[in-house]
Amino acid sequence: MNWRAWRRQWLTEPLYRMARETMPSLSLTEQQAIEAGDVWWDAQLFSGNPDWKTLVNVKPVALTPDERAFMDGPVAQVCRMLNDWQITWQHGDLPDEVWAFLKQHGFFGMIIPKEYGGLGFSPYAHSEVVRQISVRSVTAAVTVMVPNSLGPGELLMQFGTQEQRQYWLPRLARGEEIPCFGLTSPEAGSDAAAMTDSGVVCRRDIDGVDTLGILLNWRKRYITLSPVATVLGLAFKLSDPDGLIGDTPELGISVALVPTSLPGVVTGRRHLPAMQAFQNGPTEGNDVFVPIDALIGGVAQAGQGWQMLMSALAAGRGISLPSLSAAACTFAAHTSGAYARVRTQFGIPIGKFEGVQEKLGRLAGNAYLVEAARRFTCAGLQLGYKPSVVSAIMKLHATERMRQSVNDAMDIHAGKAVIDGPANYLGNLYRALPVAITVEGANILTRSLIVFGQGAIRAHPYLMKEVVALGNSDQLAGEDAFDAVIWKHLAHSLKNALRATGTAWTAGRFVAAPKGSRAAAPYYRSLNRYAAAFALVSEVALLTLGGSLKRKEMLSARLGDVLAELYLLSAVLKRWQDEGQHESDLPLVAWCAQQGFATIEKRLDDVLLNLPMRSAGWVLRALLLPPGMRATPPSDKATALCANLLLEPSDTRDRLVGAVWEGHDSPSVEQLERAFELVVEIQPLLDRIKHAGLRDWRLAHASGAITDAQANSLEAAEKAVAAVIDVDDFAPGEFERQPV
Numbered sequence: 183m184n185w186r187a188w189r190r191q192w193l194t195e196p197l198y199r200m201a202r203e204t205m206p207s208l209s210l211t212e213q214q215a216i217e218a219g220d221v222w223w224d225a226q227l228f229s230g231n232p233d234w235k236t237l238v239n240v241k242p243v244a245l246t247p248d249e250r251a252f253m254d255g256p257v258a259q260v261c262r263m264l265n266d267w268q269i270t271w272q273h274g275d276l277p278d279e280v281w282a283f284l285k286q287h288g289f290f291g292m293i294i295p296k297e298y299g300g301l302g303f304s305p306y307a308h309s310e311v312v313r314q315i316s317v318r319s320v321t322a323a324v325t326v327m328v329p330n331s332l333g334p335g336e337l338l339m340q341f342g343t344q345e346q347r348q349y350w351l352p353r354l355a356r357g358e359e360i361p362c363f364g365l366t367s368p369e370a371g372s373d374a375a376a377m378t379d380s381g382v383v384c385r386r387d388i389d390g391v392d393t394l395g396i397l398l399n400w401r402k403r404y405i406t407l408s409p410v411a412t413v414l415g416l417a418f419k420l421s422d423p424d425g426l427i428g429d430t431p432e433l434g435i436s437v438a439l440v441p442t443s444l445p446g447v448v449t450g451r452r453h454l455p456a457m458q459a460f461q462n463g464p465t466e467g468n469d470v471f472v473p474i475d476a477l478i479g480g481v482a483q484a485g486q487g488w489q490m491l492m493s494a495l496a497a498g499r500g501i502s503l504p505s506l507s508a509a510a511c512t513f514a515a516h517t518s519g520a521y522a523r524v525r526t527q528f529g530i531p532i533g534k535f536e537g538v539q540e541k542l543g544r545l546a547g548n549a550y551l552v553e554a555a556r557r558f559t560c561a562g563l564q565l566g567y568k569p570s571v572v573s574a575i576m577k578l579h580a581t582e583r584m585r586q587s588v589n590d591a592m593d594i595h596a597g598k599a600v601i602d603g604p605a606n607y608l609g610n611l612y613r614a615l616p617v618a619i620t621v622e623g624a625n626i627l628t629r630s631l632i633v634f635g636q637g638a639i640r641a642h643p644y645l646m647k648e649v650v651a652l653g654n655s656d657q658l659a660g661e662d663a664f665d666a667v668i669w670k671h672l673a674h675s676l677k678n679a680l681r682a683t684g685t686a687w688t689a690g691r692f693v694a695a696p697k698g699s700r701a702a703a704p705y706y707r708s709l710n711r712y713a714a715a716f717a718l719v720s721e722v723a724l725l726t727l728g729g730s731l732k733r734k735e736m737l738s739a740r741l742g743d744v745l746a747e748l749y750l751l752s753a754v755l756k757r758w759q760d761e762g763q764h765e766s767d768l769p770l771v772a773w774c775a776q777q778g779f780a781t782i783e784k785r786l787d788d789v790l791l792n793l794p795m796r797s798a799g800w801v802l803r804a805l806l807l808p809p810g811m812r813a814t815p816p817s818d819k820a821t822a823l824c825a826n827l828l829l830e831p832s833d834t835r836d837r838l839v840g841a842v843w844e845g846h847d848s849p850s851v852e853q854l855e856r857a858f859e860l861v862v863e864i865q866p867l868l869d870r871i872k873h874a875g876l877r878d879w880r881l882a883h884a885s886g887a888i889t890d891a892q893a894n895s896l897e898a899a900e901k902a903v904a905a906v907i908d909v910d911d912f913a914p915g916e917f918e919r920q921p922v
């Protein structure tokens with residue numbers, strides 16, 4: 183007891199006072215963003231000692247029979263109805279029959295529970311639908327994504343009153359209402375909370391009835407689906423100057439549902455985002471009056487809008503763009519591998535050139551990793567978590583890897599992907615990249631501020647409790663709470679420091695890997711080592727920089743990258759295990775692990791070299807990054823092994839790229855796959871002809887060295903390849919853009 187009292191008086195109290203002074207001041211919106219959602223596997227990584235049993239036991243995602251039937255039925259059918267070339271360059275919109283089909287089959291109500299007439303799909307099923315549609319048409323994918331992501335549906339389910347749910351959800355599920363969500367205004371983009379859009383609580387005579395409501399004025403832009411929306415979820419700042427709903431004059435950000443048919447709503451004009459044809463545009467409201475029950479969640483939620491949005495984002499951000507990105511990475515790997523096999527230059531398939539192999543290897547690795555992370559994240563969402571830090575990691579890193587993969591694919595296809603037309607299956611995906619990078623939290627901001635900034639406080643085992651204690655207005659109670667955690671925190675940090683140093687100098691050799699991890703055991707051990715190093719470096723950065731770490735965005739971004747790599751690599755190991763630990767898939771696991779470990783070390787090193795307290799940086803470098811034992815990126819041989827997986831048919835190739843194109847009747851991709859199969863089939867024959875010293879199969883045929891049937895296969899392959907390498911051209915006047 184005496185020791186406790188002594189510690190409280192002589193150690194905790196001065197420490198508390200000092201920490202209170204240096205603690206970063208958090209704005210209300212920052213605080214609400216940090217508090218939104220849950221922590222999940224990110225917390226394990228932040229502890230520095232992840233429990234692999236938890237990872238191994240996460241139930242792998244799977245579709246229910248109903249969900250599978252939906253994929254095989256309406257999803258396959260709508261994919262066949264999508265012609266991206268016509269949608270983008272001729273219609274400038276989805277055709278009417280596609281809009282009708284999407285509404286009729288409930289695509290806009292995938293996340294709405296069955297009791298309200300929605301499909302009630304799991305996060306994984308929702309993700310699968312987006313993934314399949316994405317490779318056929320970004321316009322269609324975005325159109326389906328938005329009502330199922332951050333928007334009226336999700337907000338109503340989380341915060342709506344019973345009456346609101348009962349009224350709106352069935353209408354949204356049936357597609358009778360098309361929703362959009364308006365947050366961004368011209369002056370408030372990334373800093374969305376700086377919006378000037380306003381709502382004033384007032385009374386109005388509506389059809390002879392005195393009605394309590396809100397007078398709204400707004401100017402929003404970039405709003406997806408807004409030109410065709412029938413209901414706008416609107417974020418605005420609410421004030422109640424006459425005290426009609428309480429005694430707070432400035433309530434702050436709130437969210438209301440506004441029918442776009444109301445007088446004063448100006449809507450219908452379109453933006454043209456990166457030449458994509460999905461509906462997007464500005465919306466304006468001039469003195470629009472809505473009854474008070476238009477507030478989502480009613481008066482009880484007035485002023486809670488930011489927290490509501492952050493909470494809705496915590497789940498949705500982990501599904502929409504990561505699913506599109508996973509599809510794009512897989513599609514880029516598939517098409518590039520097949521194209522590099524059928525396209526020959528200098529007499530050999532271009533996929534055999536080392537320069538091309540470097541890109542193919544990365545395409546294969548990225549495809550494996552992003553798909554692994556998509557499944558793992560869906561599994562977490564399926565467990566009921568709304569992991570805000572994980573979903574920010576996914577949004578950022580899945581879209582960045584998509585950017586890298588689509589760029590690599592463009593480079594490999596060269597002119598074939600540059601020339602636009604119906605035969606170009608990559609160009610539109612390439613143009614759409616900046617949309618994914620910008621929306622749902624632009625990537626620079628997400629990397630610099632959110633991943634580590636939010637992760638450090640949310641996912642750290644003690645920091646959140648300390649921040650709450652430091653912010654307590656009752657200083658004595660705050661000191662008590664601080665005393666209860668700070669010493670545990672220090673003991674935890676000390677243990678981490680010892681573990682991080684020990685595992686760094688022994689390359690993690692003596693750390694336990696999960697039972698049955700087989701060939702992946704060394705990767706688990708290394709991940710343990712890096713998690714401990716990350717935890718230690720984070721502690722030191724937080725301790726030495728305190729509140730100023732918030733402004734040190736380059737340091738925060740690098741620490742966020744380390745957390746992200748740890749998360750993505752956990753997902754890779756999980757995928758390998760869940761798919762049955764195929765030895766033939768190990769080159770992909772190895773490539774991802776080597777690339778990830780090298781990135782982790784580089785980022786940690788850069789943090790330590792740039793820590794303002796140079797001495798701390800140098801000590802930690804010596805402890806955590808022993809010279810001569812540094813991780814290196816995948817070797818050329820490892821990269822070539824992955825590249826070759828895309829150049830030959832195999833079970834591994836099927837697992838890696840098979841699922842995104844099969845059965846989807848995309849003429850140009852089907853043509854490519856057919857050419858690939860034929861080229862593979864005739865290869866032994868061509869080798870024989872070459873060994874016989876004959877230059878050309880026609881000569882071989884003429885000389886009787888090959889049969890008629892063999893000559894026919896060779897000719898068929900040649901024609902198939904010619905069709906693939908063909909690009910579109912247009913007669914003057916034939917190609918005319920229609921006005922949108």
Ligand SMILES: Cc1cc2nc3c(=O)[nH]c(=O)nc-3n(C[C@H](O)[C@H](O)[C@H](O)COP(=O)(O)OP(=O)(O)OC[C@H]3O[C@@H](n4cnc5c(N)ncnc54)[C@H](O)[C@@H]3O)c2cc1C
Pocket residue numbers: 363364365366370371372373403404405406407455462617620621622623624625626627628630631735
């Ligand atoms: C096609 C499209 C669809 C969209 N759909 C919708 C929608 O349906 N509803 C909706 O409300 N909004 C929508 N948006 C808006 C989107 O969310 C914003 O574009 C986004 O938040 C960024 O705002 P901004 O474009 O004004 O960029 P800015 O805020 O001007 O940012 C410019 C750059 O600065 C960086 N930056 C800003 N602050 C920081 C910081 N503190 N630290 C580091 N970097 C920073 C950003 O990352 C970005 O790279 C859409 C946008 C587009 C392009």
